[in-house]
Amino acid sequence: MSGDVVDLIMNDHRQVEELFDQLKDEPEKRPNLVPVLTTLLTAHSRAEEAEVYPAAADEAGESEEVAHSQEEHVEADELLAKLAAADPTSAEFDKVLEELVDAVSHHVEEEETKVLPGMRERLSDERRLELGEAFINSREKHLGEQPADITKGQLQQQAANADIGGTSGMSKEALQKKLRQEAKSE
Structure with a gap:
């Protein structure tokens, strides 16, 4: 398997x-x-948010798409938590x-x-390999985490990725609420 971050992300998607x-x-x-x-998606999302999205926004010019993708991660976290809490035999689970x-x-x-x-086109092969290594390391660090395990620092990174300002003084709970509101307004 290639160490190119784009290939690694697509492999996780499959x-x-x-x-x-x-x-x-x-x-x-x-x-x-x-x-x-829940473990795979959470680790994948946290690695993208920490390592890939900042580079995609700043270096590949994908800031608008990254902001939208970040909002979708917030929505997926909420749905993952609901799925994990649902009885697997219930209609609610389905x-x-x-x-x-x-x-x-x-x-x-x-x-x-x-x-x-955009990343494949605008980032060098070397940079995509560097990001691939960072993505893998971050993903491994977050394996075993669930959506509810998110830290305030990770929430602040999500806010930065989503281009939401004025969050530095917010509590973790207020930050989560703000991110959810922004994701729902999308």
Whole structure:
């Protein structure tokens, strides 16, 4: 596998799509697959937010797309938490799973048609490899985390990625509320 950050991100996207298919097609595996999905998506999102989005915005000129992608991450975190809390045999689980699949599929499509091509075009091979290494290291550091484990520093990074100002003095709770409001207004 390539160490290019674009390829690494797309590989994670394919893994998530496979997990979605299994969650839909094999309900008996849901109790074991939900923690895998939430762990992978959370680690992937935190690594993108910390390492990839700032470079995509500043170096590849994708700031508007990054802000939109960041808002979609906030929405996905909320849906992941709902999915993890739902009974895997319930109609509520099916409903939340469908919402999550729709939201993440939309996000992946936009990222793969807008942000990632811009990075491939505007960043050197060497820079994409550097970002790939940073993405992998960050992703490994966040494996095992769940959406609720987010820190105030990570929330501040999300606000910066989403181009939301005036958040430095906010509490963690106020910052989460602000990010959710911005994501919903999108």
